[in-house]
Amino acid sequence: MTDVAHAGMGDARAALSRTADVFLMLWRDKFAFVSAAFLLFVIYVAIFGPSILPDGALTMNLRARNAPPFDLERGWVYILGADNLGRSLLARLAVGARYTLLIAGSAVLIALVIGTFFGLIAGYRGGRIGTIILQLADIVMSFPSLLLALIVLFVLSPQVSNVVLVLAFSRVPVYLRTCRAEVLEIRERQFVVAAKALGASHARMVFLHILPNALPTLMTLATLEFAAVMLSESSLSFLGLGVQAPAVTWGLMVSDGRGYLATAWWLSFWPGVAISLTAISANLLANWLRTVLDPGQRWRLEKRGES
């Protein structure tokens, strides 16, 4: 049992030490640490990558079509080779990182928000509304996502934002169910009953008491889903229902390059590696998060001298 361990510590210092704790816990799990570092790197590339590239890396150059990798003749930008329009693959990967992260990130975020919202209602209100919401989730779950992709593609247009919509919509039930299950458990906890006995409003109960306690599980799920969504996006690209040029994602690059696997493997190999590494990192980080957020497992990562 943790007794009052650091008496007399100020607010700011407490916050600082919490950050330090998190870092230390991350450091203790080397896999998670490397994953987090890699994800940060990818995010950095996504934000700043395109601007540090030399001019012309993204313009096509038909003479350098399918230039092989590890050939420094054309400069370091072509270290990973060139694509079928002679554009540097490295540069394309950097631009692709931006779209990929943006799409996967916003799809996860939107699904998380919508799923959580309805999950909260379904779990908290229960009853008929809860049943209806669950029923709807079932319908969404069994609605073929490819058909949905096509509908969106047709009715709207193949913009990045609409691909996000497709990916988000089909993943909403996952969050909805998880959130509902969490709420059903949390709302029976005594502190919620205590708040109710105090006369707390529904909004207060839901947003101050239930939601914050359901969030850790949802965040872990979201991290896992990030990897899954990235892969779904590439599947959509494969079927021609995903992002369309001039936008580019890693999934689209893998898909476009697949025809060259026998002749210019690097076209789909590097983006494939990028997807896999990012997905693995997200998964490892999610595992770490799960450990950190589980009081029964957390000790594995906690720092010396605390018990």
Add this chain to the structure above:
Amino acid sequence: MTQSLLEVSDLSVRFHSRGTIVDAVKNVSWRLDRGETLAILGESGSGKSVSAAAVMGLIDIPPGEIVSGRIIFGGENILNLPLAAREEINGKRIAMIFQDTLAALNPVYTVGHQITESMTAHGVERGEAKRRAVGLINRVGIAEPERRFNDYPHQFSGGQRQRIMIAAAIAMEPDVLIADEPTSALDVTVQAGILKLLKKLQAENGMGILMITHDIGVASEVADKVAVMSQGEVVEQGDIRSVLDAPRHPYTQRLLEAVPGRRGYLQTGATAGDLLLEVKGLSKFYDLTSGLLKTATGRKIRALDDVSLSLSKGEVLGIVGESGSGKSTLVNALLGLIEPTAGEVLFRGQSMLLEDQTAMRALRRRIQVVFQDPTASLNPRMSVARIISEPWAIHDSVLPRGQWPGRVAELLEQVGLSPDHAARYPHQFSGGQRQRIAIARALALQPEVIICDEAVSALDVSIQAQIIELLKDLKRQHGLSYLFIAHDLPVVRDFADRTIVMQSGQVVESGRTQDVFERPQHPYTQNLLASRPKEERHRGRALETLK
């Protein structure tokens, strides 16, 4: 010195978790003889279960590490035995039963299977084992053993499950039975039955029993010898009577001092105060439904059946009942969490079951609650300051926001905590401290009545005593009244002016605490009081005769 049946000497165990070392027990020694019961008495975190786990080979290594010591059984140090030999001893010569009967029995196998398995694991032929299992179920006092053989753990009550676990444990007629808090989760009357059963079995086959418990009453009921543990060390051991009657170690003294039910009844004089809370004919029926479509079956569960009670200013009303007695339903009805089927709740003569939300909220402010489990009743994601000030956030006219920090500090001091604690989170506190935070929150709205729903039941005795003291202090300072709900008789005996006893949703007995305890009218009350361990009864009567 003759050889003991089981002897632990100089045992030290520590646990490693990344970079952290916890000394669970340090140089613990004790011995157990045939036909004898040794109680290991200690509060949570004292390490009282660790030596038993070491005997059974249940300490996972790593993260555990046995630093030193020997465990002599049958002339051998069993710590040195290979796994196969240990498995040979476990269940056959030394058996063990656990506290949480629901978790400790495998939910996916029938009880018959699990009892049988204890025998087949030690070479008894299957058919024979099954036959004997039925006999065992009968022997531990469960009716229709043949039919129940094929039932699953969840189909039994808590007491029955403990009997099943005992049946599995004694299947091979072990020399030693280790019982780890076997009755802590059970009602008093059920506890009495289990303890009686253990004694009967001991008398029949002369096994030695190691009883691990936090409950002095239980220890005194069954044990011949006692070892008192604190912070991983045995601080005192010896004959049970001598230790309990003349404790030598300060820790033992403090512990015994804290045990409730030893102080005599409150000299009540406060009944003259205004009538605050009045409950008239309160009932709550649930329709029994089945299936997804919630079709009513026509049957009703009477969770609360025509309950009436009253509470005056400055008074403590104890409500005693076992699980299923309806006391939780009563609390929920008083807090407005459920809607009663019939009856009235009046606060200072005003009905509390009105439709008018605003009026209701104002009324409700006067009644606050402290729950049983302080860990569960505080939102782990809120700081103490936010927890305590939440009532003001909800009832926004009570206190202007600017005054919140000051008032939080005041309240923390009142409940015996430091104002510095406001910025911290619940998990940084011990159980007793958390309950103080919960009390501070209850006080925030300056209520007239506080409902203590098993508020001290989950705490160790010493902490329990501190919290009761705090409640008493606050009552004095603020003229509070308490509705004190408990399954634990001694606490009520110490603290309540009047007591009512509930059974199956009904009030079966009510009156002055002393009258209820001394001259119970209803057979249920009599049974309840008779089920208390004899130590308590003995103590109570002794004190009474002193007066």
Add this chain to the structure above:
Amino acid sequence: MAIRSAILSVGATCLLLGTSVHGAFAQNDNHDIIIAAPFAFDNIDSCNSSSEVGLVVRENVVEALTHLNPVTGEPEPRLATSWEQTGSTTWRITLRDGVTFTDGEAFDADAVARSIERMFNPKLDCLNRGKLFANIRLTPEIIDSHTIDISTEKPQPLMPIFMSFLTIESPKTDFDTMTSAPVGTGAYTVPERGPADPIVLVRQDGYWGETPAVSKATYLRRDESALRAAMVEVGEADIGLYIAIQDAIDPEMDFPYLNAETTRLRFSFVGPFADIRVRKAMNLAIDRELLRDGLFNENYMIATQMFLPRINGYNPDMKPWPYDPEQAKKLLDEARADGVDVDSEIPLISRINFYPNGQEAMEAMIEMWKAVGLNIKLQPMERAQWLKLVNKPYAEPRPAMLIQEQHDNNSGDATFTMHFRYHSTGQQSEFGDPKLDELIDAADVASGEERVNLYQEANAYSASEIVPDVMMFHMINYVRISPRLDYHPDALMNTMMELSTIGFR
């Protein structure tokens, strides 16, 4: 190859596991062949034979009255032995004698008349009717058992070409429903099969012509070009159709053929595109040779008009647009000076998965236009959405845009192309030019030399005076052919693949 060596160990393990796997799918010594195509061949009814279904059924199962010569594009006798124009709107056709359907029915004028009527049966979704005879109603009249008259409302000089699409099925064929097992006079029959089974053609005895070498042909659907290529390479298939350029790397097995498709970008005559200088500049800005060599290869022909040289009306004197970015800039500057808005973003409507490297070509052209200061934005669309923009009636207001198009004229005559695209009433026309309308109208009813000359003139006039499009290429397809076959694709490969032309080495 880096991947290859990396996975060597994995492969070695698998080699151990699959010791004698080869026997399981090694090629038989018989004359059964397997054809891998990217099509489902959903509905192989003979009245769909002008679509890709023709690859299976046309001439193999159901034969047409005439057969186009793959080199000259001239109609030659098949089920019809001779034909002549007997009136301005009537053709008299003499049918081959002694031919029977594979179900035993006799081939005669009745069967021909019934086939024609069946094609026009409104209860059937016949693609031939929609594609070729939507505005041309054929009325058969039986003269005797082997002579039939076919008349039209307007003079129809192209009747012998149309006759190559008139595939004749057995009179036993249900009149009101489509069949998945057509019966014709061809050398092959289609056995009944389940909805998920591949189509198989089996050679039958007693064919009126020469007995073909192929005894059985199985058509497998494989969507990935790489897979089709691999199947032929490892011997699982004998012919892989529609092999992508990047997979066509083995000159011993991969054969290019002009697939009769011609690609272009069409201008909507709105906004900046209403100005001919802009349209011209956009043509001048494209380096077609670079595009061809970079993305496609030298087999692709730079197109000057929408159909192949073998089509009646092709104008051999027209020259491709030169690559002259300076001139393009000059023209744009002039337009800009006259107040034409050449600086705002203009969408290029492309179609997703249209033709191999299509999207790369669009991206490359956008880069070229960027170089002369134009701001074109790629906007890919799904087929149905794209179709809405392509066909009249157009939604109003029609925006300024470029539309990616591909057109196949494998009939032999220019009319299929010219009227549709360049006449003011054409379903896919963006403009109306009285002189061009006049030329096309005159050509439509003319015949012989005059017809050819009029179309040539119309083409030249359109390309120089109107500039309705950015012409791209006459497209190439590759087909991968197993070395055990003696076979070379011909110009008609796009719509039919006669098994009788396949031999064995």
Add this chain to the structure above:
Amino acid sequence: MGRYFRQRTLQSALSLFGLIVLVFFLARLTGNPADLLLPVDTPQSVRDEFSARHGFDQPMIVQFGRYLIELTQLDMGYSLRDGHPALDHVLAAFPTTLLLSFWAMLISLTIAIVTGSIAAWRPGGLFDRIASLISLAGASVPNFWIAIVGVLIFAVWYRVLPTSGTGTPLHWVLPVAVLFIRPCGVLTQVVRSSMIAALSAPYTKTARARGVRTRTVIFGHALRNAMLPVVTVAGDQAAGMINGAVIAETIFGFPGVGRLLIDSIMFRDFAVIQAAVMVTAIAIFFLNIGIDIIYAILDPRVRHG
């Protein structure tokens, strides 16, 4: 059980109806099949004729009403592409997908249970780490990429497997491999974590205290309890197989529901889309019933609850 079955059926029927309504109307938002089935150059008159022939010119609600009436006679309409009954198409394709999913699930589960259990025995140990990493890596590669690389390596370079198609058991190796990798990774993680929980559960401790052999403790007591969450997740994974099946079937030329669905979607073959969605949904319904039954067999608390 009978009562439970009735209620489940009723609930699922409601969901199914909702699904059908949604699919019916949303699919029709994606354009007229006349545009897609007829050649690009087809005149408008022919297109109109086509629409009229198939009733697409009528108000949506009329079309829906007709669909419902036909549905009560188990008539799911005809494929626009070849005029065959839509249901025939789906039923012909269904066994392939079922078999594909079955093998993929069987292999996933077997590998996941073995690997996950061993990994759980020493959490954080070498085997655990390696197994986690491999299962994660496998599950993090786009499956179409695996499929094409698989063909390249095993069918073209080493020629130990056929490239595509059905027939011999060897034909199933690559498609099943493509399908099983992702569920296998997920299931391994689930088995691992629920085994860790089961191995430290009180009942495991009790069993050890009773002298039950270690092997029986692991496989008799822990694994059986650990299977409960695994069954649930495996059910979800099996239900999600259809998405992976689309890829595998398209690439390997398997005549299954996945490919049928994507084809019908591309061609707006509404009747087939609807039939495929409905049959898949019904299959998933039976799958869920099966999962519930397995759950009830494994966990007596559910049986009596």
